[in-house]
Amino acid sequence: MGDILVGTCSWTDPTLVRSGWYPTGRRDAEGRLRHYGERFPVVEVDSSYYALPSERNSRLWAERTPNGFVFDVKAFSLLTGHPTRSAVMPDGLPADARDPGVLDEVWARFTAALAPLRQAGRLGSVLLQYPPWFRPGPRAEAVLAETARRCQGWPLAVEFRHPSWWQRGRTEATCTLLARYGMAAVGVDMPQGLAASVPPVAPVTTPRLSVVRFHGRSPAWQGGNKEERYRHAYDGHELAEWVPRLHELAERVEQVHVLFNNCCGDAAVRAAEKMTRLLGTSPAREAGPPAMTWTRFAPAPRPGADTHRR
Helix, strand or coil: CEEEEECCCCCHHHHHHHHHHCCCCCHHHHHHHHHCCCCCCEEECCCHHHCCCCCHHHHHHHHCCCCCCCEEEEEEEEHHHCCCCCHHHHHHHHCCCCHHHHHHHHHHHHHHHHHHHHHCEEEEEEEEEECCCCCCCCHHHHHHHHHHHHHHCCCCEEECHHHHHHHCCCCHHHHHHHHHEEEEEEEEEEECCCCCCCCCCCCCCCCCCCEEEEECCCCCCCCCHHHHHHCCCHHHHHHHHHHHHHHHHHHCCCEEEECCCCCCCHHHHHHHHHHHHCCCCCCCCCCCCCCCCCCCCCCCCCCCCCCCCC
């Protein structure tokens, strides 16, 4: 039975900071991360998508969190084919993913920035979130192969945003492709019934890791602005739907990362707290030497449903 780690997709979101979840005296950069690390065992670093992270920050993150805590780091936008602002490119490099020299340099800097987390055993995964126009086909397979080569030995998790990757008749091929490169498939919870809706699959493609990201179920997902799309407070019923499936995943992998991306105010941390309770245990509350131990979740009765479909 693997461990289920529950957390959120950011600990620095401005709306979370303004929500009052962080107590007085712990609202500076160090205090926020220490406070978060006392309550959850995993967090996703989303700032690394918008700008390359630094070795200094990675070192500080490792120092400010308890033993056993891990970071899932979202890959820089250029590395997954997203539009990237020239202003965030290092040393005036063009934001051109088609230039092999540019890609080599950006990958080198991204790799160096994560070195302190890897050395400290705090790198949970690198999240490769591909854009909605990244569809199945030879070009996409070549990109995955090249990424696997560059990141050999890293824990990688892949989230596809185009629904065709997980549609009926394609799921097995997608699982085989990711398994070939040792990449963990990322399942998602999001609004259904839209053209862009990714089915709520939860496949296993590597025995080391499975990741599920909860994007919320806002009706404004299609057409709303970013805050409107992610503004959703999960209720107990919505979360309970996933509990048997998360336990089922934990029976097949070493770790399951459950990450809430409904980052609007304190909605994500409240959902993560609810999910922790629903799963049957709570993490230790105090961080301190020599280490923090995270309790393993007990298995739940198997529901008998296919893990690939809800």
